[in-house]
Every structure is written in C-alpha cells, then in structure tokens.
Amino acid sequence: MILLAPMEGLLDHMLRDTLTRVGGVDRCVSEFIRVTDQLLPRRVFTRIVPELLDGGRTRAGVPVRAQLLGSDPQCLAENAARLAELDPEGIDLNFGCPAKTVNRHRGGAVLLDEPELVGEIVAAVRRAVPAHLPVSAKMRLGNEDRERMLDCARAIEAAGASELVVHGRTKRDGYKPPAYWDQIAVVREAVAIDVVANGEVWTVEDALRCLRESGCHSLMLGRGMVADPGLALALRAALGTSAAGTSSVEGAATAGALPWAEMLPLMAGFFAQVRRKVATRHQAGRLKQWLHYLRRRYPEAEDTYQRVRTINAPDLLALTLFGDALDPQAPPEGGDEDDLVDASTACEADDALDRPTDSDQRQDSDTLIAA
Numbered sequence: 001m002i003l004l005a006p007m008e009g010l011l012d013h014m015l016r017d018t019l020t021r022v023g024g025v026d027r028c029v030s031e032f033i034r035v036t037d038q039l040l041p042r043r044v045f046t047r048i049v050p051e052l053l054d055g056g057r058t059r060a061g062v063p064v065r066a067q068l069l070g071s072d073p074q075c076l077a078e079n080a081a082r083l084a085e086l087d088p089e090g091i092d093l094n095f096g097c098p099a100k101t102v103n104r105h106r107g108g109a110v111l112l113d114e115p116e117l118v119g120e121i122v123a124a125v126r127r128a129v130p131a132h133l134p135v136s137a138k139m140r141l142g143n144e145d146r147e148r149m150l151d152c153a154r155a156i157e158a159a160g161a162s163e164l165v166v167h168g169r170t171k172r173d174g175y176k177p178p179a180y181w182d183q184i185a186v187v188r189e190a191v192a193i194d195v196v197a198n199g200e201v202w203t204v205e206d207a208l209r210c211l212r213e214s215g216c217h218s219l220m221l222g223r224g225m226v227a228d229p230g231l232a233l234a235l236r237a238a239l240g241t242s243a244a245g246t247s248s249v250e251g252a253a254t255a256g257a258l259p260w261a262e263m264l265p266l267m268a269g270f271f272a273q274v275r276r277k278v279a280t281r282h283q284a285g286r287l288k289q290w291l292h293y294l295r296r297r298y299p300e301a302e303d304t305y306q307r308v309r310t311i312n313a314p315d316l317l318a319l320t321l322f323g324d325a326l327d328p329q330a331p332p333e334g335g336d337e338d339d340l341v342d343a344s345t346a347c348e349a350d351d352a353l354d355r356p357t358d359s360d361q362r363q364d365s366d367t368l369i370a371a
Contacts, residue, residue: 002232003165003196005222006031006067010289013050013058014273018266019225020062022258024232028064029138029165029220032094034107035070035079045083052086063089065136069097071106073120077128080135090134093122093161095152098140098171109171112143112152119155126160136163138198138220141183142170149183150190157191164191165220168199168210181213188215196220202227202296207235226290228297229266230258260300267291268322275314283314287321 004016004025011019016028030049033040046052051064058064066088070076080091095118097108111118118139126135137156142149156164166187168179179199188195198220201207207219225231258266267287274286288309294301304321311317 001026001196001218002235003218003220004028004062004225004232005198005220007222007226008032010286010293011222011226013048013064014270014277015226015290016051016062016064017058017060017273018270019229020058020060022229022233022266023060024230024236025062025221025225027089028058028062029092030064030066032067032069032097033079033083034102035068035072035076036105037072037075039075039078039082042082042086045086049088052088056087056089065090065092065134067092067094067138068125069094069102069107071111071117071121073117073124076121077124080125081128084129084133088133090136091125091129092165093125093135093137095137095139095156096165096167098174103171109140109143112139112148112171115148115151115155118152119159122156122159122161134162135160136165137161138165138167140167140170141173141180141187144170144172146170146183149187153187153191157193161193163194163196165196165198168197168214179210181210184214184216194218198222202231204231204234204238207231208238223293227293227295229263260298263294263298263301264322268318271318271322275318280314284312284317287317 002025004019004027005011006029007015008031012031016030019025020028030051033045033048045066049064049066051057052066056064066083068076068080068083068091070079076093083091094108095111097103099108102108103110111121118137122135122137129135139152139156142152153164153166164187166184168181168184169175177200179201181197181199184195184197195214195216196218197210197214197216199210201210201219201221202224206224207221210219211217219235221231228234267290270290271283271287274283278286288305291301291305291308295305308317308320311320
C-alpha cells in the first residue's frame with residue numbers, strides 16, 4: 001500500500017487532487033486539523049478536507065483520511081465525533097509534527113515524551129467514533145531521543161489504533177538524513193498492528209531499500225512524491241503491483257515516469273485551483289514552491305524556476321509558464337474571501353519542507369518560497 005503524506009502549506013487538497021490523478025496512491029492523509037480547547041464547526045473540517053463533501057475521496061477516487069492534532073483527549077474525542085458525522089475514510093492522529101510552533105503548544109512530536117497521554121488520546125478518539133471507522137496514528141522515533149519509542153507504539157496499539165505510520169527520525173533529527181529505517185523495523189516487531197514506513201524516500205531505489213530494512217509492506221510518500229509525481233507508479237512497476245486510483249496521464253501507468261511535457265498540464269491544473277482558493281498575494285509562491293521540489297527530479301524545472309523566480313503577478317506567471325494552456329474556466333483570481341487560504345500561516349508538518357541544496361538557503365518554516 002502507498003499512502004500520500006500531508007505537507008502543511010504545500011501538499012493540501014489542491015496538490016492531493018493533482019497527484020492522485022497521476023495515479024499509484026492508495027490513500028491520502030490530510031493536513032492536520034489543530035484542536036485546542038473547543039469544538040470546531042463543521043466548516044473547519046470541510047475547509048481543510050473538502051473531499052469530505054465528495055464522499056471523502058479525491059476526484060480520482062482516492063480516499064482521504066482526516067488528521068487531528070492536539071493534546072486534550074476529551075476535546076480531541078469530541079471533535080473526532082463531529083468529524084465522524086461527515087463520514088471520512090478514517091481519522092488519523094498526529095504525534096509526529098516537529099514544528100516549534102506546534103510543539104510549543106504541546107502538540108505533535110513533543111507528546112512522544114508522554115506515552116501514557118498518547119494512549120489516552122488514541123483511546124478517547126477510538127471510543128468517540130463508530131466502530132467501523134478506522135483510527136490510525138503517525139509518530140516519529142521519539143522527541144529528543146528514542147527512549148520511549150516502543151512505549152508510544154505499544155500505547156497506540158493498546159488504545160485501539162489499527163495502523164501506525166512511523167517516520168524514521170526523532171524530532172531532534174528533523175529532516176537531516178539519514179532516516180533510520182532499521183528502527184522502524186524495531187517498532188514493527190513490537191506491535192501487531194500494521195506499520196507504515198515513512199521518511200527520506202525520494203526514488204524507487206530508496207523505497208525498495210526502505211521496505212527491505214523496515215520489513216514493512218506499506219510506505220507513506222511525502223516530499224519524494226512532490227518532487228517526482230510519477231514515483232508511486234514507478235514503485236508499483238518495480239514491485240509488479242497494480243496502480244490504485246485513476247491515471248489521467250497517458251502512458252504513466254506503464255512507464256511510471258512523467259515527461260516534463262506531461263507535467264506542464266498538471267501544473268496548469270494545479271495553478272487554476274490555487275488561483276481559486278489561495279489569497280492573491282500567495283498564489284505565485286505556491287506554484288514556485290512546487291517548482292522548487294520538482295528541480296530535484298527534472299532539469300527542466302531548474303531552468304523554469306530560474307526563469308520565473310522573480311515573477312509574483314499570477315497572470316504573468318501563468319502566461320509565462322503555460323501560455324493558453326491554463327484552464328480557461330478557472331475563476332477570477334482571489335475567489336471568495338471567506339474561503340481563501342492564507343499561505344503565510346502555514347506550519348511545517350511531518351514532511352513539509354525540503355532540505356536545502358548547496359545553492360539554496362533553507363526557507364523559513366512558516367513561509368512559502370518567494371522570489
């Protein structure tokens with residue numbers, strides 16, 4: 001099974017839609033929905049996971065599991081119950097986010113120092129939702145160290161989760177390579193529930209080695225899939241398994257690789273959605289952010305990025321990149337103010353930011369790439 005990871009501020013519902021149309025993904029997980037001390041209105045859930053309004057699936061038919069983040073078991077349970085009324089594919093719990101802004105408010109990976117609380121959260125959510133609705137969790141190997149790694153994994157299992165995604169680094173490790181896939185194997189051997197390996201998978205070769213070293217049968221792809229949208233299909237070709245979802249890119253299901261010429265229509269479709277849903281001042285940044293990742297896989301993306309990096313006007317960016325190929329039915333830029341996404345509030349999620357290349361400085365974790 002191949003899962004598509006959330007990436008706050010980048011791999012949201014718009015890019016989920018684009019990547020799942022390429023094919024190869026079995027299931028997605030949404031960006032986290034932050035729960036603090038109140039019962040959230042339904043519109044919060046559907047704004048972050050609009051697939052809930054369409055049977056909980058992307059337009060390609062790939063199911064989306066909604067993710068909650070917080071530290072109050074009762075409040076999380078109440079919000080999970082409300083979320084369950086919207087009939088999601090399942091509910092996922094975030095114990096892996098390394099972002100300082102999240103950890104400072106006692107959320108994400110910092111909770112891995114408190115395995116008892118982790119178990120209480122999972123148990124409370126499990127009790128609050130119907131028995132048929134899967135409850136899963138994502139964790140890192142630990143917060144500052146791996147001392148409580150197995151305690152957390154066992155607590156998650158004992159509390160009733162049916163699946164556990166493990167990112168092969170601690171919070172302290174951040175995104176610095178390597179990911180310790182052999183430690184995911186230690187977790188897998190300690191629990192009976194399904195364990196999904198995650199972290200530092202950029203190529204088919206990485207994926208095969210991760211599966212071998214972790215002993216897992218499933219992977220969650222994040223940055224690697226953003227950098228190479230054909231990665232899931234290429235991995236399926238290498239494993240000899242059939243692709244999930246629906247491929248709208250001719251020939252991709254066979255070759256598992258997308259030529260640059262076939263990437264351009266995908267990018268145009270993505271940008272059409274961005275122009276409908278993202279505040280005007282952030283639209284160009286969203287597209288350039290994806291281009292930044294694509295440079296890892298496509299030489300053409302490097303040339304394109306350098307050509308447009310100083311362009312911040314959405315109309316000019318669209319004309320420069322796509323000419324007349326941009327969806328002519330795309331709504332006027334800016335959309336309705338109530339629905340706009342302010343990308344400047346994006347917070348780094350588990351796979352949110354790329355490591356800097358030799359020629360690039362790392363972007364601030366709370367902002368998007370700009371010129």
